[in-house]
Amino acid sequence: MRSVFLIALCVLALALAAPPQEKGIIINLDNGELCLNSLQCKSSCCLRSSGVSLARCAPQSAENEECSKKSLYGTYYRCTCESGLKCEGDLSIGGSITNTNFGICRDPKSS
Numbered sequence: 001m002r003s004v005f006l007i008a009l010c011v012l013a014l015a016l017a018a019p020p021q022e023k024g025i026i027i028n029l030d031n032g033e034l035c036l037n038s039l040q041c042k043s044s045c046c047l048r049s050s051g052v053s054l055a056r057c058a059p060q061s062a063e064n065e066e067c068s069k070k071s072l073y074g075t076y077y078r079c080t081c082e083s084g085l086k087c088e089g090d091l092s093i094g095g096s097i098t099n100t101n102f103g104i105c106r107d108p109k110s111s
Contacts, residue, residue, distance in 0.1 A: 029057045037074035045079035061087075061105045069101035081105040 027040050034056055035046040041057035048055040055075045060082045061067040067087040068078040081087050082105070089103020 031057050031059055033057050035075075038071075038076070039074065043079070046075045047079055048075050048077065050077075061085075063105050063107055065105050067103055067105045069095070069103065071101075078102055 029035055029041050031041075031043060033041075034054055035041055036055065038044050038046040040046065043057055043059050045058050045060050046055045047058035058079055061079045062082055063085055066078045067081045067085075067089075068076045069087055069089065069091050070080070077100070084107065085105040086108045087103040088106045089101065091101055095101035
């Protein structure tokens, strides 16, 4: 078990030490690539269509599109909003656990 952890730690260290243009195996993934957590994606959104589907990096939600509030798990059924937009919708503890806190991306500066 220790050797598996040590190997995983070495692979992660190598990925983080690589020049930015060579990253993309574990972190800094493009849209469409398989992911486990949103931290791995350039877009900061690891999206899955159902609870049993594979998650892939996806673009963030644009204005007037459905969005998710922050998730406890790092994967979403709807992506978070693009920079400068706010996901307007109800936030609940149950929705955070079941990943169903959906809303609509709105520009907070518009009336």
